Amino acid sequence: MRLIKHRANWFFYCTLFSGLALLASCEEIIDPPFEIERPKLIISSNFSPDTTVSVRLTASQSIVGERSVREITNANVTLIEGNEVVEKLHFVPGVNGEPGVYRTASFIPVVGRLYTLHAAADGYDVASAQSSIPTSVEIKNLVISNLTTMSIGELRVYDFNLSVEYNDPDFIENFYDLRLSQEVYPYRLTSTGDTMFMGTIAKSLMAPDEALNDIRVAGQASVLIKDKPEGGVNIHLQSRINPSREAPGKIVAELRTVSRPYYDFQRLLQREGQVFNGLTEPSVTSSFNVSSGYGVFAGFSQNTQKVNLAGY
CATH class of the missing domain: 2.60.40 (Immunoglobulin-like)
Structure with a gap:
């Protein structure tokens, strides 16, 4: 009986140690509490x-x-x-x-x-x-209406409506990125009292009430459009000029005809408040037309028209 009991104890301890060894060996393959993803x-x-x-x-x-x-x-x-x-x-x-x-x-x-x-x-x-690069869609008409001016501190504010008409093709889904800017001529007065202009720059337009959240880019605003709204595109905008060192130029509208991946990626960037400057900001790890990676590779074409601020 003592031998049987000794053997039973020996079997118990062997089983216990085997189980502990098995648990120890399993420790290294337990799933971590966070996702491990292969870099792309x-x-x-x-x-x-x-x-x-x-x-x-x-x-x-x-x-x-x-x-x-x-x-x-x-x-x-x-x-x-x-x-x-x-x-x-x-x-x-x-x-x-x-x-x-x-x-x-x-x-x-x-x-x-x-x-x-x-x-x-x-x-x-x-x-x-x-x-691929889609065929450019032409701007037919660019009209400024309801122009008013006001002064806010050193700034002169031009408030107006901009209407954009373009030849949207029928029966197919089309995507556009309308880029808007104000030509500005910086200048300074010389010691002799002459005015010296220093070349043209582009200045961003903005929505008066900041309701147009698509306007993001310093130097160029971006408005994304699917097809063409009935009656065309009508936007309430403001341009802010410092008349002591800037002279206003024309309003510039660049209509980009873009692919669906370009349109979707830019929508994502604008929702996240990121700057868009010709190359999309790659901190958004989403894939739109990239295989085995993230990001976007997209062609676009453009048609540009300009219009004077009435009376200027």
Whole structure:
């Protein structure tokens, strides 16, 4: 009986230690309480006719509780037209704190042709995207009405309605990015009393009551439009000029005809209050037409018209 009891105790302790060893071995494969995601490349590029193609390339980084991006400077970025490689983009470092971009040296895209972008970097899946430049839609008429002026401190405020008519094609879904700005001529008085103008700059227009949340960009406002509202696009705007050092010029309307990925990505950026300056801001890790990565690669075309402020 004592031998049987000894063997039973030995079996109990062996089973206990085996169970503890099994638990210890399982510790390393317990799922963590946060998502671990493989980092991906982020492509950020909008391209148009008559200009080289520029691409900002970053990569997502997953950190506990947050997500960040870092710039990728040593990637292999290739542009393909149809089945032919047209150019390998070279990296151009940024200046004055601006991020660098990959850019074509000589290749200029044209309307209607399909382009494929491939981006490869060590440690990441190859990201790729396809897009073409849509045919430009023409602005038919640009009219300023109900113009009033007022003074607020040193500023002269021009308050007006802007109507934009354009030839929206029938029976297909169309997307637009209407960019609006005010030409301004900065000047200064010389010691002899002469006026010296210093070139034209673009100044952003704004909504008087800030209800037009799509206006974001310093130097150029952006209004996204699907198809064309009945009666055209009518916007209440203000331009603010300091007459002691600025002279007002024309109101500029640039109608960009864009793809659905361009439109959706820009809507996301504007909802998050981010600046848009030709290259989309890649901190938004969403994919719109990028395979095995994030971001957007989208062509657009533009038609620009100008109109004088009445009486100026």
